[in-house]
Amino acid sequence: MTINTSRRGFLKGAAAAGAVLLVGTRPDGALAAASSETAKFNPFVKIDADGTVTAIVKHFEKGQGPATGLPTLIAEEIGLTMDQIEYEFAPSDPNVYNNLLFGPFQGTGGSTAMANSWMQYRQAGAAAREMLINAAAQSWGVDVSGISIQEGIVKAGDKSAPIAEFVAAASQLEAPAEPRLKDPSEFRLIGNNTVRRKDSAIKGNGQAMYAMDVHLPNQMVAMIKRPESKGGIALGFDDSASKEVKGYINAAVLPNQAGVAVYAENTWAAIQAREALEVEWDMSGAETRDSDQIKAEIMAALDAAPTYNVNKADFAAVSAAIEGADKVIEKTFYFPLLAHAPMEPLNCTIEQTADGDIVLHDGAQMPTGPHMAYQQIFQLPPEKIHIKTMLAGGSFGRRATPDADYQVEAALAFVVTDRSRPVKLVWTREDDIRSGYYRPAFGHKVRVGLDTQGGILGWQHQVAGQSIMKGTAFEAFAVHDGVDHSSIEGIADSPYNIPGMALGLTDTPKATSVLWWRSVGHTHTAYTMETMMDLVAEAAGRDPVEFRLSYLSDTSNPDQQRKAAVLKLAAEKAGWGNAPEGRSQGIAVHKSFGSYAAEVVEVSGDPETGIKIERVTCAVDCGIAVNPDVVRAQMEGGIGYGIGHVMRDQITLTSGAVDQYNFPDYEPLRIGDIAAIDVHIVPSAEAPTGVGEPGTPPSAPALANAINALSGVHVAQLPMEEHGVSFA
Amino acid sequence: MSLTLKLNGKTHEVDAEAGTPLLWVIRDELKLTGTKFGCGVASCGACTVHMNGEPVRSCQTYIEDVEDAEITTIEAVGEDRIGAAVQQAWVELDVVQCGYCQSGQVMSAVGLLSENPKPSVEEIDDYMSGNACRCATYQRIRAGIQRASVILEA
Numbered sequence: 082m083t084i085n086t087s088r089r090g091f092l093k094g095a096a097a098a099g100a101v102l103l104v105g106t107r108p109d110g111a112l113a114a115a116s117s118e119t120a121k122f123n124p125f126v127k128i129d130a131d132g133t134v135t136a137i138v139k140h141f142e143k144g145q146g147p148a149t150g151l152p153t154l155i156a157e158e159i160g161l162t163m164d165q166i167e168y169e170f171a172p173s174d175p176n177v178y179n180n181l182l183f184g185p186f187q188g189t190g191g192s193t194a195m196a197n198s199w200m201q202y203r204q205a206g207a208a209a210r211e212m213l214i215n216a217a218a219q220s221w222g223v224d225v226s227g228i229s230i231q232e233g234i235v236k237a238g239d240k241s242a243p244i245a246e247f248v249a250a251a252s253q254l255e256a257p258a259e260p261r262l263k264d265p266s267e268f269r270l271i272g273n274n275t276v277r278r279k280d281s282a283i284k285g286n287g288q289a290m291y292a293m294d295v296h297l298p299n300q301m302v303a304m305i306k307r308p309e310s311k312g313g314i315a316l317g318f319d320d321s322a323s324k325e326v327k328g329y330i331n332a333a334v335l336p337n338q339a340g341v342a343v344y345a346e347n348t349w350a351a352i353q354a355r356e357a358l359e360v361e362w363d364m365s366g367a368e369t370r371d372s373d374q375i376k377a378e379i380m381a382a383l384d385a386a387p388t389y390n391v392n393k394a395d396f397a398a399v400s401a402a403i404e405g406a407d408k409v410i411e412k413t414f415y416f417p418l419l420a421h422a423p424m425e426p427l428n429c430t431i432e433q434t435a436d437g438d439i440v441l442h443d444g445a446q447m448p449t450g451p452h453m454a455y456q457q458i459f460q461l462p463p464e465k466i467h468i469k470t471m472l473a474g475g476s477f478g479r480r481a482t483p484d485a486d487y488q489v490e491a492a493l494a495f496v497v498t499d500r501s502r503p504v505k506l507v508w509t510r511e512d513d514i515r516s517g518y519y520r521p522a523f524g525h526k527v528r529v530g531l532d533t534q535g536g537i538l539g540w541q542h543q544v545a546g547q548s549i550m551k552g553t554a555f556e557a558f559a560v561h562d563g564v565d566h567s568s569i570e571g572i573a574d575s576p577y578n579i580p581g582m583a584l585g586l587t588d589t590p591k592a593t594s595v596l597w598w599r600s601v602g603h604t605h606t607a608y609t610m611e612t613m614m615d616l617v618a619e620a621a622g623r624d625p626v627e628f629r630l631s632y633l634s635d636t637s638n639p640d641q642q643r644k645a646a647v648l649k650l651a652a653e654k655a656g657w658g659n660a661p662e663g664r665s666q667g668i669a670v671h672k673s674f675g676s677y678a679a680e681v682v683e684v685s686g687d688p689e690t691g692i693k694i695e696r697v698t699c700a701v702d703c704g705i706a707v708n709p710d711v712v713r714a715q716m717e718g719g720i721g722y723g724i725g726h727v728m729r730d731q732i733t734l735t736s737g738a739v740d741q742y743n744f745p746d747y748e749p750l751r752i753g754d755i756a757a758i759d760v761h762i763v764p765s766a767e768a769p770t771g772v773g774e775p776g777t778p779p780s781a782p783a784l785a786n787a788i789n790a791l792s793g794v795h796v797a798q799l800p801m802e803e804h805g806v807s808f809a
Numbered sequence: 810m811s812l813t814l815k816l817n818g819k820t821h822e823v824d825a826e827a828g829t830p831l832l833w834v835i836r837d838e839l840k841l842t843g844t845k846f847g848c849g850v851a852s853c854g855a856c857t858v859h860m861n862g863e864p865v866r867s868c869q870t871y872i873e874d875v876e877d878a879e880i881t882t883i884e885a886v887g888e889d890r891i892g893a894a895v896q897q898a899w900v901e902l903d904v905v906q907c908g909y910c911q912s913g914q915v916m917s918a919v920g921l922l923s924e925n926p927k928p929s930v931e932e933i934d935d936y937m938s939g940n941a942c943r944c945a946t947y948q949r950i951r952a953g954i955q956r957a958s959v960i961l962e963a
Contacts, residue, residue, distance in 0.1 A: 144906030144944050277903055284908025285899035285915055287843020287883035294842035327826055348846070349833035424847055424855060424909040424943045474845075474909025475943050510848040710903055714946070718906055721945020744852035749941040753934035758948050 100249035102128040104209045104256060105137075106201070108176040112208050112260070116252030123177045125205035126155050128213075132233070132245025134161060136202070139171040139178035139187065140194040141446050142280065143423075143473040143480070144718070145773040146711040147194045149279045151202050153707055157270045158206030158263060159213070159244075160230030168279055170470035173448035184558075188447030190481050190597070192674035192771020195707055199769050200262075207260035209251075216250035217242070265705070265766065274709050280472070292444045292471040293507070295430045300503040301330060302351040303494045305340040306358050307516050310737030311593055312367035314338045315360055322357035329354040333497045335490070342494040348507055368593065368737035372522070375592045375734070376415060379524040382545035383413065387585025389564045392573040394583035402539040402581055406530025410620050412613060414527075415798045416546075416605040417731035419520035420747060421598055425474020426513050427487045431495045432503035438465045443488060444473025446480035451488035458492045477599040477722065482518060483553035486594075514747050515739040519732055520598035521547040523568070525609040530581075535621030537632075539581030542609075544569050547595050548588045567597065571606035571778065576640040576672055577614075577632040593734070599722055600774040603673040607778030608727070608785065608799075611669035615786045616795065625668055625786065626652045644672055646763055647679040647700040654761050655681035655698035664695055667786025669779035675770030676703040677763075680720065682783040688794045691809030694724065694784065697758045699776065704767035712772050713760040719776025720758055725750025727781040729802040754808070812876050816841075817885035825872045832856045832867040835882060843883035843912045847941070854940035857913035857920075858882050864920035866939075883912035891961060892919050898956035906944035914940050918954050927958050 103115045105124035115124075127135040136152035148168050156166045171178040171187075178187045181197040210230055217235045218225045228237040235242050270276055283289040308315070315334045318341050323329050328350025332343045341360050345351035390396065403409055429443040439459050441451060448468045455466045473480055491506035498504060508516075523546030530538040548565040550556050559566050564586055573584040598604060618628035626648060633645040648670040651657075660666045663685050670679035683696040699716045706712045729748055733740045741747045781799075788806060789795040798804045814821045816839065825834050835844050835858070844867060847855030851866040858867045859881040886892035895918045898904075905911045914937070921928055921936040928936065933954050942950065 142907075144908065277900070278905065280908065281900045281903050281905055282896075284905040284911050285896045286887055287841075287912050289908050290842070291909060293846065296837075296840055296842070347833065347837040349829055349837065352849075422943060424845075424853070424907060424941070426846065473907065475907040477943070510850070510853075714903065714906060714949070717948050718945045721947065722943070725945065743850050744848050744941060745850065749853070749943060750945055750947070751941065752937045752947040752950060755945075755947065756930075 100130050100252040102209065102212065102248050102252040104205045104212070106177060106205070112204060112256045112258065114208065114212060114252070114254065114256035123172065123174050125202055126209045128209060128244065128248050130245065130248050132243050132248060133167065134159065134165060135167045135169055137171045138168050140189040140198070141170065141444060141470050141473055143444070143446070143476045145194065145715060146278065146708060147189070147198070149276070149711060150195050150707050151198055152279060153270050153276060154199065154202035155206035155209070157268060158203050159210045161233050163270060163276055163279070165233045173445070173452045173468035175449045175452070186447070187449045188481060190446065190478070192676070192773040192775065195769045196675060196771060203262050204260060207262050208256050211257045211260045212251040212254045213244050213247045215254055216247040220247065220250060271707050272705060272709065276708055276710070278711065289472050291425050291474050292430065292442055293425050293428050293474065295442045295471070295505060297430060297432055297503040297505070300430065300505050301344045301346065302348050303342050303344050303491070303504050303506050304351045304355045304509070305335070305342055305490060305494065305506070306355050306360050307340040307512070308362050308364065308367060310364065310367040310369065314363040314366065315341050316363050317361045319359040322359070323354040326350055326354040326357060332358060335493045336497060337493060342497065344498070344504070351507065352509065368734070370592065370737060371735055372418065372733040375522060379415070379522060379545045379589050380413070382587040382589055383524050383526040383543045385587065387543055387587045389562070389586040391564050391569050391584040391586050392582060396541070396583050396585070399539040399541050399581045399583040403528050403530035403541055406538050407533045408531040408620050409528060410531070410613070410616050411528045412616060412797050414525040414605070414609050416523045416608070417733070417799060418522050418593065419598055419726055419730060420514050420517050420732050421477040421479035422513060422747060422749070423475030423477055423479055426510055427479070427508040428506055429488055429491050430503055430505040431491050433500045438467060440467045440469065441488060442469045442471060444476070444480055445470045446473065446476055450481070450483065450485040454485045454489050455492060458489065458496060478597040479518065482596060483555055486518065510743045514741050514743060518594040518596035520604060521549060521595035522592065523605045525605065527609060527613050529613060529617050531617065531621055535623055537580055537617065539583070540579050541583050542572055543585045544572070545587040545589050547590070547592055549595050549597055549601070551588070567602045569606065570602040571671060571673060572610060575610060576638070576644045578635060578641065579632055599719070600673055600777040603671060603774070603778040604723070607669065607671040607673070608782045611671060611779060611782035612785045612795065612797070615667070615789065626657055629670060640672070643677045643702050644670060647677045647702050650700035650761055650763060651679035651681050651698055654700065654759065655683065657681060665787050665791035667783045667788070667790055669782035669786060671778040673771070673775045673778050676701060676772060676775040678716065678775045678779050680779040680783040682780070682787040684784070684787040684791055686809050688788060688792050688806040691807050692788055692791070693809040694755045695757070697755060697780070697783070699758065699760045700763060701760065701772070701775065702763035702765055703772050703775065704765050704769040706762050707769055709762055712762055715772040716760040716776035717758045719774065720780040721750050721755060723777040723780035724755060724784055727784065727799050727801055728754070728808055729800050731800050731803070812872065814875065814880065815878065816880040817882060823872070827871070827873045829872045830868050831858070831870040831872055831875055831880070834872055835867060841882055841884050845909055845912055847910065852941070853910065854913040854917060855910045857916040857940065859886070859916060859920065862923060864917050883916060886916060886919055889919070891922050894957040894960040895919050895922065895953065897960060898953040902949050902953050902956060904946055904949040904953045906946050910940065910942045914942065914950055918950070918957065921954065922957060922961065926961060928954065
């Protein structure tokens with residue numbers, strides 16, 4: 082790293098205005114500091130003259146915790162309490178606020194918020210600390226080695242002063258190139274169980290502002306009337322009935338003819354006016370297949386030779402080994418389309434300023450996506466486009482689309498107006514369920530051969546489904562040799578040392594718009610791998626935990642050891658093998674997004690009269706748990722999300738149209754569905770890895786394994802309620 | 810039509826057509842955005858408000874039916890001791906994740922504790938079953954209600 086360039090030109094003016102210390106990085110990654118908001122870089126830390134410290138959070142907050150976690154890193158390094166730091170969301174700037182794992186692209190996803198911010202935000206905080214200490218050293222005439230900052234107070238011997246005292250002087254200093262980061266033994270906030278979320282109070286008292294809560298002066302509400310099936314084209318409309326609705330303004334066919342925008346003075350008027358609108362559609366290019374047909378195509382692909390030999394295995398040799406095996410276990414799995422259904426329906430608001438700038442108010446998961454799309458749509462340079470990131474009411478992947486779908490839709494609804502009034506695009510729940518982007522349907526077919534000792538000889542694994550990444554801007558990043566990694570992640574790259582693994586993949590034709598859904602490919606690969614492990618262990622007459630551990634036995638392989646450790650911890654904490662009378666347990670373990678999670682599900686009842694989920698015990702290794710309680714919350718939520726959908730949810734199509742409408746037929750997990758969840762965190766000195774997604778993959782297979790242990794019913798086609806299992 | 814709405818202890822003159830859900834009057838007319846739109850069909854509970862102290866789904870409560878009622882929203886429920894206890898418990902336990910459903914969860918939790926100060930787990934699960942949380946914060950909602958019950962007993 083290099084030291085930033087001199088800023089003496091504006092130091093004088095900044096000091097006069099009331100100094101603000103800004104610490105961040107330049108586009109080349111070097112730490113930089115400045116003394117006023119006229120700085121030519123965007124900061125990670127802002128310290129006002131009165132000592133107010135603000136963390137500039139580059140990741141959006143959808144509940145997963147960065148509005149707490151990122152300020153924690155800065156507070157830790159400076160030496161503040163959590164009450165002494167505020168947060169605000171960063172502006173859209175892919176040069177400074179990019180996700181370090183995504184390249185020059187600002188965005189949240191893949192459970193990377195903490196993993197990519199861990200060093201960056203600590204360095205910014207440490208640089209601010211050293212600058213404040215250097216300023217105090219000069220002021221007090223003492224050596225820096227004798228100065229510390231604790232709970233926002235700068236201390237040296239008998240001298241002490243709040244950091245506010247040194248902001249002006251510190252803002253005149255150069256940023257240190259490589260500030261000293263605190264040793265983990267010095268951590269007071271990182272890993273501290275008592276650090277609370279920064280956003281709890283405002284979310285419990287109605288003050289939290291989501292994009293849905295934006296009310297700009299003179300705004301219109303726009304809703305889009307879309308075709309029943311994807312691919313329909315709007316030719317024209319009759320709004321004579323809409324005109325009867327008080328508050329209706331007008332309607333316009335979107336420039337891409339994907340629908341008709343209905344404008345109204347308020348949301349209720351927009352809902353009614355859209356309902357009343359008659360649209361003439363050209364459906365000649367629309368999807369017409371039923372989901373049964375799409376499923377049949379996937380199943381047929383499983384029986385044919387795969388397009389891709391993913392792990393370059395000798396398929397013939399593996400097949401021959403299985404043919405000659407003592408026992409063969411074969412199973413075919415099907416995973417339906419799923420909607421994300423975040424609690425806050427999609428929405429965003431666009432306005433044009435007097436200067437002709439475009440401002441987007443959005444729960445922006447990937448600001449760079451709409452930012453780039455808007456340069457095209459509005460024919461503006463990037464600096465004329467501004468994105469204000471609001472709190473997001475959930476996402477589970479839905480707010481991050483490679484084509485910035487709803488932000489583009491809002492822009493198209495805005496460009497056809499005279500732009501004198503802001504336009505707030507609102508989706509209803511029906512729009513969300515019926516017009517969405519879905520977890521693609523996938524099929525797996527697995528054949529496993531066992532030797533006479535009950536060991537695996539070969540594992541032939543066929544996967545078929547619609548690629549998420551192909552045809553998107555992420556293709557170059559995620560598709561290699563034709564293989565979309567997100568279709569098969571968690572199988573051949575599993576830490577299990579499975580002999581004779583042969584993995585084939587076939588992409589099936591586009592069925593609908595598909596998208597990553599909390600834990601992406603792991604949603605179906607973990608289910609397949611971990612229920613197969615149980616079936617194979619059962620056939621071998623071996624205990625499911627012991628059987629798995631025998632494929633994680635390489636003591637020189639940390640990947641295997643970490644996976645084995647969470648498996649053992651979950652089994653121990655759940656009292657594996659000692660379920661109370663009338664209950665059965667199922668276990669699953671899976672690595673995803675750099676983290677390891679094992680879960681034991683305990684069930685009672687029976688599949689005919691109703692299965693009751695009595696308890697889920699989770700063990701997770703996510704490296705250093707920056708906020709252990711947020712980690713626990715993410716595991717609890719990830720488990721609920723995984724289990725809720727396999728219990729009863731699917732999106733189906735009839736003649737290309739989605740059959741489901743709203744929560745009554747896409748039923749969310751409810752409070753009574755899971756009686757208890759306990760989460761245990763493995764102590765670690767490794768850098769933090771993901772927590773938003775890793776709780777989800779093992780939850781559903783652990784449930785399936787528990788039901789199988791209880792009743793002998795193994796569910797390989799989802800959702801469970803459609804395939805022989807009812808829930809109490 | 811013009812009508813008078815008694816909300817959070819104040820009287821508001823509002824102009825809305827008959828059949829307008831109370832939700833949209835609260836959000837779009839009165840600009841009180843703590844009450845959330847989640848489904849519009851009384852299936853998620855995000856829009857829960859109190860009508861004469863009882864939780865109702867404001868997306869399925871029509872404006873002409875509330876003229877003589879006392880409406881309380883999330884913005885004012887903390888002025889009541891039960892509301893304050895629930896909000897305190899929610900912060901102590903960090904119940905929220907995305908938070909979008911939590912106004913409705915708090916309003917329902919206050920409704921439950923108002924009629925049943927010490928609910929059992931079964932009673933909590935039964936009463937709260939209409940409030941969906943896509944983040945699945947249910948463990949903590951349950952614990953939050955139990956904690957609020959303890960706070961209120963003190």
